[in-house]
Amino acid sequence: MANSQRPSMADVAALAGVSAQTVSRVVNASPRVDPETRHRVEAALARSGYRVHRAARALRTGRTGIIGAVVSTLATVGNSLMLQSVVDEASVRGYSVVIARIGTDGPAEAFERLREQGVDGAIVVNEASALLRDVALPDELRLVVVDSPPDPRYAGIETAHADGSAAATRHLLELGHRTIAHIAGPDSSYAAAERERGWRETLTAAGCAPGPLVRAQWTSASGFEAGGSLMDVGTATAVVVANDQMALGVLRAATERGIRVPERLSVVGFDDVDDAANYSPALTTVHQPFDELGRRAVAAVLGDAEPGSREVVAAPLVVRASTGAIIARA
Known part of the structure; x- marks a missing residue:
């Protein structure tokens, strides 16, 4: 932005070419915005440096502005990249992310820690999904699980x-x-x-x-x-x-x-x-x-995705120099 004042919703709306009401809907995770418009507004939010006033939003919407991320480990590159994409997307929307690691006591303790912090929902990241099988899940906590077999208890996002x-x-x-x-x-x-x-x-x-x-x-x-x-x-x-x-x-x-x-x-x-x-x-x-997976996971947990719903993100092949036709062995 050209001026030094904190950008307003009107500033973001002008940047995205939409109404201030549309910006408000995106900020508050309303499902009443088409994907292309939502993406344009999110880009404008990031460019402008707009930040949501969390206390005001909590009073207005009943939401705390915090998302939980449930992980089993961050030692693998895939888990780390997925978590990074969730944090990036949440930040664009003015949300914070609280991480709960599943320890020896299993998922129940991780979910309890998130409930105590009043999260608006939780995203279970990649390898942690295997630990949800045959485990009772909290009914009051909205869940989106990344990379899991279809399950009627929660919404799912996965790579193809x-x-x-x-x-x-x-x-x-x-x-x-x-x-x-x-x-x-x-x-x-x-x-x-x-x-x-x-x-x-x-x-x-x-x-x-x-x-x-x-x-x-x-x-x-x-x-x-x-x-x-x-x-x-x-x-x-x-x-x-x-x-x-x-x-x-x-x-x-x-x-x-x-x-x-x-x-x-x-x-x-x-x-x-x-x-x-x-x-x-x-x-x-x-x-x-990973960026698209994070975007969809955050959108699903904030948009009240239906339990049992599922999104699959395409995974194209990138051909480089490590593959070639067979050459006679010497």
């Missing part, structure tokens, strides 16, 4: 994990590969299971036997170990890896064994983290749109 993995596998098949391995994530992970399903079903449909498969733990160190075991067997000419961190470990394992990528081994990751384009070689990967 199986479709993204299927696209990666088809890409390798089109390059002439027929023995395509998979390095999967932990067996407790819904996202890992879906990525494995996309790989397996695509190979089966093409008349190729799926495998070999090695399970790892989302880290580059576990990817290095899993990739090394696959290369020591030596049957696969390509590998679909369930995340970019593990793919980085695979690239290191290949380098240490003198196996050139992609001439002798093609490697595909999943997530498209910022560093993926700077791996050596640059990593072909499936783009997981």
